[in-house]
Amino acid sequence: MRPPEPGRPMLRAQDVHKRYRHEEVLKGIDLEVASGEVLCLIGPSGSGKSTFLRCINHLERIDAGRLYVDGALVGYRERGDCLYEMHPRDICRQRADIGMVFQRFNLFPHLTVLQNVIEAPLKVRREAKAEAVERARALLARVGLADKADAYPSRLSGGQQQRVAIARALAMRPKLMLFDEPTSALDPELVGEVLSVMRGLTEDGMTMIVVTHEMAFARDAADTVAFMDAGVIVESGPPEEILSHPRHERTRGFLARVIGARA
Amino acid sequence: MTRVVPLRRPWLWLGSAVVAIAAALLALSIYRNPNIQHGVILQYQFAPAILAGLRTTVVLALLAALIGTLLGVLLAVMRLSASPVLRLASGFYTWLLRGTPLLVQILIWGNLALLFEHIGPFRTNDLLTPFVASVIALGLNEGAYMAEIVRAGIIAVDRGQNDAALALGMSHPLALRRIILPQALRVIMPPAGNQFISLLKATSLVSVIAGGDMLTAAQNISSANLHTIELMLVATFWYLVLTTIASLGQHYIERRLGKSGVGIHATS
Numbered sequence A: 001m002r003p004p005e006p007g008r009p010m011l012r013a014q015d016v017h018k019r020y021r022h023e024e025v026l027k028g029i030d031l032e033v034a035s036g037e038v039l040c041l042i043g044p045s046g047s048g049k050s051t052f053l054r055c056i057n058h059l060e061r062i063d064a065g066r067l068y069v070d071g072a073l074v075g076y077r078e079r080g081d082c083l084y085e086m087h088p089r090d091i092c093r094q095r096a097d098i099g100m101v102f103q104r105f106n107l108f109p110h111l112t113v114l115q116n117v118i119e120a121p122l123k124v125r126r127e128a129k130a131e132a133v134e135r136a137r138a139l140l141a142r143v144g145l146a147d148k149a150d151a152y153p154s155r156l157s158g159g160q161q162q163r164v165a166i167a168r169a170l171a172m173r174p175k176l177m178l179f180d181e182p183t184s185a186l187d188p189e190l191v192g193e194v195l196s197v198m199r200g201l202t203e204d205g206m207t208m209i210v211v212t213h214e215m216a217f218a219r220d221a222a223d224t225v226a227f228m229d230a231g232v233i234v235e236s237g238p239p240e241e242i243l244s245h246p247r248h249e250r251t252r253g254f255l256a257r258v259i260g261a262r263a
Numbered sequence B: 001m002t003r004v005v006p007l008r009r010p011w012l013w014l015g016s017a018v019v020a021i022a023a024a025l026l027a028l029s030i031y032r033n034p035n036i037q038h039g040v041i042l043q044y045q046f047a048p049a050i051l052a053g054l055r056t057t058v059v060l061a062l063l064a065a066l067i068g069t070l071l072g073v074l075l076a077v078m079r080l081s082a083s084p085v086l087r088l089a090s091g092f093y094t095w096l097l098r099g100t101p102l103l104v105q106i107l108i109w110g111n112l113a114l115l116f117e118h119i120g121p122f123r124t125n126d127l128l129t130p131f132v133a134s135v136i137a138l139g140l141n142e143g144a145y146m147a148e149i150v151r152a153g154i155i156a157v158d159r160g161q162n163d164a165a166l167a168l169g170m171s172h173p174l175a176l177r178r179i180i181l182p183q184a185l186r187v188i189m190p191p192a193g194n195q196f197i198s199l200l201k202a203t204s205l206v207s208v209i210a211g212g213d214m215l216t217a218a219q220n221i222s223s224a225n226l227h228t229i230e231l232m233l234v235a236t237f238w239y240l241v242l243t244t245i246a247s248l249g250q251h252y253i254e255r256r257l258g259k260s261g262v263g264i265h266a267t268s
């Protein structure tokens, strides 16, 4: 893992706009995440959280604004006043450095657990097979699944699948990890095992942006919590401040609903 | 011990008996028919000319299937691309080749010399021998059908698979080859197998341009000895052998694909 250089911004979003045909989904997002920092993004369904994450690795193209990851503009080259969309090869290179974990795991069902983990290191990074396998086994051990290397994903529980998905993303040695509701599709008793793997990552200094409804996780793992609603960041700050003393009515309403729903 | 008595199904038995008797009568009437000379069938069943035609039929079908599959993947990807020009081009191709009879397409390719005497520095008839014209006509037509089959297969793969592949830094072609198509195969295989069996039989159409296939060979012989029915029965036997082998192969491949857990989607 890269040693974090505290303070250097890993992600910088400036006035990011994104529209789908009729509706503007992101209406000017400004956000900074320092290297080694953990940001938890909370907000109601449909507020644009997933869209924002997908913009960060250019799975979606933005309509206005700028996104920088580790100082480099995402998906475009800037010359003068103009943005030129990058060659696909360069976009792939950028994405390879950003790990992404999905709500529905999206493991490759035709590949074994080990094959899932080594696929991108072999085919994208062109690593030697022995080395990739060795590292994959270490990563699987780290997420507690050393014994499942040869199983197919369909044989695993949801929690196990999500841990494999995390190992798969880590195998590319990302400098930034994006999590899109990584525990929302899990049975309640399986949530803990995934969150504990993620806590381990924060302790190693991984820079992470986590969309989540797990307020307990946000409270003790995040450096910053940002509340998003209807395509804007309503407020952000230390977890204690946002979760316990929100300034905005919309934040208060959301938190009351989330916490009410759990009680 | 308790005995399990299955439900009795008298109608099923009666129906089966009727079918069996009808089949036996038909076979008998062909066997007894004085207009059929069984000696001629036996004489030509393994005749070198017929076997050469059989080989050509197999090669034609395999080459056309290969061209059709590659073309089908290309057309399917074009059809699903973000570019309206590529989508339109692919749609037009499929519309044209599925919308016209294969027989007409074969006749056009076989007679292209009437339209263009030369292709570049070459004489059209030297380049487009009947065999080459047959391969092209069958392959291009096959491509139009395979395009639809492959497209349906790609669409059936969960969109999250492509997202996950791209998020790992894979290029679109790499994601297609390593992640999407292997999963699409399960959906593609059954109709593609049927398509191949149709193709095996459709090769017989190239006899209209003397494509050298088995039917061409059979017709060449029957036009000399006038034993038309006998030679058609000779050909029928071989077509059945080919389609039976193809069906068994299809069955085997589908079973293999079914085992690997492919397509059991990784959802909760």
Ligand SMILES: Nc1ncnc2c1ncn2[C@@H]1O[C@H](COP(=O)(O)OP(=O)(O)O)[C@@H](O)[C@H]1O
Binding pocket: A020, A021, A025, A043, A044, A045, A046, A047, A048, A049, A050, A051, A052
């Ligand atoms: N591919 C798409 N096409 C059109 N609209 C979309 C698409 N993806 C998301 N949206 C819309 O964008 C809005 C934000 O969605 P999303 O980012 O998924 O929100 P969240 O993750 O916060 O629930 C929703 O209204 C959704 O309907």
Ligand SMILES: [Mg+2]
Binding pocket: A046, A049, A050, A051, A180, A181
């Ligand atoms: Mg979402």
